[in-house]
Amino acid sequence: MTQNIVEIDNLSFGYKNRTLHKGISMTFPKGKVVAIMGGSGSGKTTLLRLIGGQFKPSAGEVRVTGEVVHKQSRGGLYQLRRKMGMLFQQGALFTDLSVYDNVAFPMRELSDLSESMIRDLVLLKLHAVGLRGAHQLMPTELSGGMARRVALARAIALDPQIMMYDEPFAGLDPISMAVICDLIRTLNDALGITSIVVTHDVEETFSFADYIYFVADGVVAAEGSPDDLRQSTLPFIHQFVHGEKDGPVPFHYATGDYKQDLLGPEA
Amino acid sequence: MINFLRNVGSNFIDQIWRLGAGGRLFGLMLISSGESFRRFRLVVREVYFTGVNSLVIISVSAFFVGMVLALQGYHTLQKYGSSEAIGVLVALALVRELGPVVTALLFAGRAGTAITAEIGLMKATEQLSAMEMMAVSPIARVIAPKFWAGVISLPILAALFSMIGILGGYLVAVPLIGVDAGAFWSQMQANVDWQFDILNGVIKSVVFGVACTMIALFEGYDAPPTAEGVSRATTRTVVTSSLAVLALDFALTSFMII
Numbered sequence: 001m002t003q004n005i006v007e008i009d010n011l012s013f014g015y016k017n018r019t020l021h022k023g024i025s026m027t028f029p030k031g032k033v034v035a036i037m038g039g040s041g042s043g044k045t046t047l048l049r050l051i052g053g054q055f056k057p058s059a060g061e062v063r064v065t066g067e068v069v070h071k072q073s074r075g076g077l078y079q080l081r082r083k084m085g086m087l088f089q090q091g092a093l094f095t096d097l098s099v100y101d102n103v104a105f106p107m108r109e110l111s112d113l114s115e116s117m118i119r120d121l122v123l124l125k126l127h128a129v130g131l132r133g134a135h136q137l138m139p140t141e142l143s144g145g146m147a148r149r150v151a152l153a154r155a156i157a158l159d160p161q162i163m164m165y166d167e168p169f170a171g172l173d174p175i176s177m178a179v180i181c182d183l184i185r186t187l188n189d190a191l192g193i194t195s196i197v198v199t200h201d202v203e204e205t206f207s208f209a210d211y212i213y214f215v216a217d218g219v220v221a222a223e224g225s226p227d228d229l230r231q232s233t234l235p236f237i238h239q240f241v242h243g244e245k246d247g248p249v250p251f252h253y254a255t256g257d258y259k260q261d262l263l264g265p266e267a
Numbered sequence: 268m269i270n271f272l273r274n275v276g277s278n279f280i281d282q283i284w285r286l287g288a289g290g291r292l293f294g295l296m297l298i299s300s301g302e303s304f305r306r307f308r309l310v311v312r313e314v315y316f317t318g319v320n321s322l323v324i325i326s327v328s329a330f331f332v333g334m335v336l337a338l339q340g341y342h343t344l345q346k347y348g349s350s351e352a353i354g355v356l357v358a359l360a361l362v363r364e365l366g367p368v369v370t371a372l373l374f375a376g377r378a379g380t381a382i383t384a385e386i387g388l389m390k391a392t393e394q395l396s397a398m399e400m401m402a403v404s405p406i407a408r409v410i411a412p413k414f415w416a417g418v419i420s421l422p423i424l425a426a427l428f429s430m431i432g433i434l435g436g437y438l439v440a441v442p443l444i445g446v447d448a449g450a451f452w453s454q455m456q457a458n459v460d461w462q463f464d465i466l467n468g469v470i471k472s473v474v475f476g477v478a479c480t481m482i483a484l485f486e487g488y489d490a491p492p493t494a495e496g497v498s499r500a501t502t503r504t505v506v507t508s509s510l511a512v513l514a515l516d517f518a519l520t521s522f523m524i525i
Contacts, residue, residue, distance in 0.1 A: 052400050078402040092397035109403045151397075 003030045005162055005194040006051060011060035013043070013050060020046055022218040023060065028162075033188050033195040035205045037240070038215035044198040045089070047215070048164045051196070052084060053077045064162070082110065085155035086164045091147040093139040099126070099150050100135040106157045125153040129183060145176025152183060156191065163187065165197040169204055177201075181208055202241055206230065214240065289485040292406070296414055296484075299407035309412040310419070317378040317413070317480075318420030322427070324377050325370060329361075329428040332369060333435025336360055340436075341444055351450035355458040357436035358429075362459065362468045366429035368516050371475035374421055375508035379483035382413055383504040386487025387497035410484050417480025418473065425472035467523045474515055479508045 006028040013021045020043035028034045036044050049055045051062050053069045062069045064080055072080060093102050103122045107113055113121070126132045129149040139147060148168065155163060165184060169177050185208045188195045199205050205212065206226040214222040214229070214237060222229060222237045229237055239247030255261070303310050340356040386409070389395050395405040433455075440446045459465065483504045490500035 054396065054399060078404075081400060081402040084400065086397070086400045088393045088397055090392060092393040094394055094397075095392070106401045106403070109401070109408070 004028060005030050005065060006196065007063045008047070008051070009061050009063065011050065011057050011062060013046065013055065013057045020218055021057075021215075024215070024218070024220055025060075026213050026220065026223075028194055028196055029211075030194055031188070031192055032210040033185060033197060033208060035197045035199060035209040035212045036215060037198075037200060037202070037205060037212055038221075039200065039240070042215045043218065044200075044215055045166050048086065048166055048196065048198055051164065052081065052086060082158065083161045084164060085158075085160035085162070087148065087152050087155050087166060087168055089167045089170055090144075091139075091151035093142075093147055093151055093154070095139050097139075098135070099131065099137050099139070099142070102139065102150060103135075103154045103157055106154065110158060121157070122153075125157055126150070128156070128187070129153045130179070143176070145172050145179065148172070148176075148180060149183070152180075152187075156187060159191065161193055163193050163195045165195065165199070167199055168197065169199060169201045177204060184208060202243070206241075285485075285489070288489060289481070292410070292485050292488060293481055295406050296411050296481075299404055300411045300415065302407040303411045303415050309408075310415045313412050313416030314420055317374075317382065317416050318424060321374060321377045321420070321424060324373055325424050325428050326431050328369065328373055329366075329431035330435040332365055332428075333357060333361065333432030333437075334439045336365070336432070337436035337439035337444075341440060341446070350444075350446055352454055353436070353440045353446055354451035354455035357440070358433055358455045358459050359464060361429040361432040361436075362464050364516070364520075366432065367425045367468055367471040367475055368512060370425040370428045370472065371421060371479055371512040372509055374417075374424065374475075375479045375483070375505055375512065378417065378420070379479050379504045379508050380501045382417070382480070382483040383487040383490070383501045384497060386410070386413075386484060387490035387492075387500050390488065390490060391492035391494075391497060410488065414480050414484060417483075418476040421476030421479065422469055422472040425468065425475075429468070463523075467519075470523075471516065471519050474519060475512050478511045478515060482508045482511060 004027045006026075008024055008026040011021055011024045012019070024047070026034075026036070036047060038044050046055065050057055051064065051069065053062075053072065056070045061071075065083060067076075067080060069077070069080060093099075094105065097105065100122055103125055104118050107118045107121060123132055123135065126135055129152050131146060131149055131153065134142065134146065134150070139150070142150065163184075168180050168184065172180065181204050184195055184197060187193065197205065197209065206229075209226055211225060212223065212229055213220050216236055222232060222234055224232070230241060232238060232241070235247055238244075245251055336357045337353060340353050340360075341350055344350045344352055344356065386395075389405075389409070395409070398405045398408060437448075437451060441448045441451055486500040486504045486507070487497075490496045
């Protein structure tokens with residue numbers, strides 16, 4: 001039986017007066033690339049933050065390698081986070097540090113490695129994302145795609161067991177997109193990690209993911225392999241996968257009668 | 268009317284909440300300060316950004332403040348025939364009040380705003396979140412070194428302010444107006460007390476350093492992660508720090524004099 005690295009069990013979460021998740025359950029088996037898809041604002045990124053322990057669920061639990069995330073002490077949570085790497089939407093590189101120092105940052109902060117060892121590791125990680133030649137550049141000198149690759153190198157700096165990607169393709173050109181797509185799959189297989197990808201890019205995700213969860217209205221609306229979902233007749237999945245502008249997800253934000261809005265209440 | 272009362276009430280609660288959140292950050296920062304002392308180069312780097320980079324504005328302002336003090340002082344003192352006391356007047360005004368207070372006000376405008384904007388933007392661009400997710404505490408790694416750098420920098424800057432101010436006062440009083448140089452320095456030496464004047468000035472500048480830096484750090488840390496949020500936080504840093512410095516100055520002075 002495949003071991004589940006991350007398990008989300010009947011999880012509910014909401015901000016002040018808005019419920020975002022209403023009893024979501026998901027499993028992320030070891031060595032697989034699992035995508036979480038859904039429209040903007042469906043709480044996908046929040047799910048990653050719940051896995052990372054940055055938010056506390058209002059009900060249910062998230063388990064990472066068998067340990068309940070929100071029941072950890074601060075020290076325990078930091079220990080758990082050492083098993084995770086996260087690629088943020090815009091990379092979140094430290095703008096006052098060079099590419100080299102960005103990748104070296106977690107090693108310097110969390111390990112006792114010597115500088116010469118760190119140098120070898122940094123170059124190794126940068127080589128894996130194809131940016132060894134850019135190690136002395138500053139983050140401001142990088143394109144969006146390059147910044148995200150550097151952030152990826154930084155996220156895998158300490159060889160995490162789980163990689164989380166928050167909208168890794170947002171705002172990228174097709175070449176950078178293909179590169180990131182390829183890297184997610186390659187790193188997953190070469191390093192034997194488990195990847196969780198939050199995205200709304202259908203084609204790219206369907207090309208590399210092993211399993212996909214669709215989140216809508218705070219619940220898992222559908223799940224399955226890319227092939228299963230392509231065949232899906234569920235109206236929401238059909239609309240999403242084929243990018244149709246109207247369907248179960250309406251084009252118009254919920255509002256009153258159009259005619260009455262324009263002509264006033266007496267019309 | 269009810270809306271007005273509701274707004275006043277909600278603003279009041281909001282301010283109390285912010286005070287609590289600021290206190291909590293201060294406490295967490297103190298607990299996580301060990302790292303700043305173990306890796307003191309983190310603090311030294313921040314001392315460079317907050318302290319060394321504020322040198323020009325501090326020096327130039329001090330020079331002019333000293334010169335104006337000498338001019339105004341001479342104008343009044345000569346009416347009483349005691350223009351030699353000009354040195355004491357300049358030195359006491361600078362060491363006891365203007366040195367710590369004006370330095371703190373300039374520090375809030377120059378370094379405080381930079382700290383708030385930097386932390387606010389680090390938050391907006393998810394750099395603080397990224398650090399959290401790497402199991403590195405942003406409070407220990409970013410906030411605490413900046414705090415200690417501010418607390419170290421401000422007394423040194425205030426001392427420099429007083430020194431350069433006295434030099435400015437000397438240039439106006441002695442070569443320009445023609446007060447006797449011997450009287451200028453000897454009166455100063457005789458009447459400026461080490462404990463009551465200089466030490467009290469240092470205590471003030473340390474307190475202002477804690478207040479200004481902590482306000483700047485909290486405003487940045489608490490800023491909504493948007494362009495508007497960061498700009499508002501930066502403005503609030505200057506306003507709150509300035510008011511805090513002036514109020515604390517009154518409180519400290521009343522303790523020190525009584």
